[in-house]
Amino acid sequence: MAVNPIIAEFDNNIKIKEYAQAYQIYDLRRGRSSGREWKSSVFFFLAVAMLFMLSMDNFNIVKNPVTAIVLMISMYMCTHYVYLLPKKAKLQGEHIYKSSRLLSKKYRFIIKRDYFEINNDYEFLKRYYTEIIDCIETNDTFILIGGMEHIVTVISKRCLTDEQIETISVFFKSEMIRVYRRSTYGSHLKKK
């Protein structure tokens, strides 16, 4: 009897767009850009309050310069968190992919009951599911976030058969109940 049975075994090779998308999700959920919803809300309400204060004085900016400056800063920060930050995160993902020679390499990916392994000539990684803090399934990828090294691990659905996608999806859903999320993010499901 196998101690730790293999759930799926395949060669994984990720492309720049897939990694950029995964990194964007990681950055917005767990990275430096996390918590943008409440941060943007704070600046939105600050902008509304400043607008209200200005309206009390007939929008006289000369008389209330500080209020006008705070209003402008709040509006900028709101736009920054809602619109600019996701774009920046995706761009950063692309930069990281381009700066790495390992990410574009083909990996042997082995998903076992208690952990998964990725392996090629230059790197070996064994990650237990207890280290995973987010498992997100998008239309194109499975994104596994967690651990100290190789924090964002991406499984491309291009490299999997339909049965494997189904098996892995069901397995992750049952194995990582609290951290598994299904997201509609991504272009479309590409079939082999």
Place this chain on the structure above:
Amino acid sequence: MKKFSAEECFIVTEKDYVNMMNDVNQFRIPKENKIILRILGIIAVCCGTAAFINLRESIYQTICWIILIIIGFYVLSYYDVINPVQIKKQASKFYRYHSKMIKNAVTFQMNDELIHILSETHQLHLPKKYIHQIAECNHTILIFIDKNEFSFIPKRVVNDDDIRHLKNFADDKYIVI
């Protein structure tokens, strides 16, 4: 068996981890950001103080100038005082809660062709062309695989010979912070 020009085995202590986080933070902050923030801080403090002395027509204005001075001091001391303290606090907390992940014994080996960084769960065998950059910081040596991902060696475990070998190995990819 191939002979290694450098070989060290170590455990990452809490101090190593905190130092590493601080070094990474220092490495990632562009120097221009520090200069710009310092200039902005000085301007805010000077303007706030001048306005506080000369323009105090109402309580509302006085409060505004005091806030401006406080913001100025905050911005001025952000990268030198506030940020390192925040990082230290966060790193200590992270280490306490995730010590099982961090405490794996790490072996660092090096020969003329490859750098090996080996732990129970993660093993890297990197030729020079797969290394993005090696940065020698105050307390740690950071080996970057890409712009974001890195492995680190505390400086306490390496001697001058190891650093010299590393410098020769990385050549133009080696930088000192």
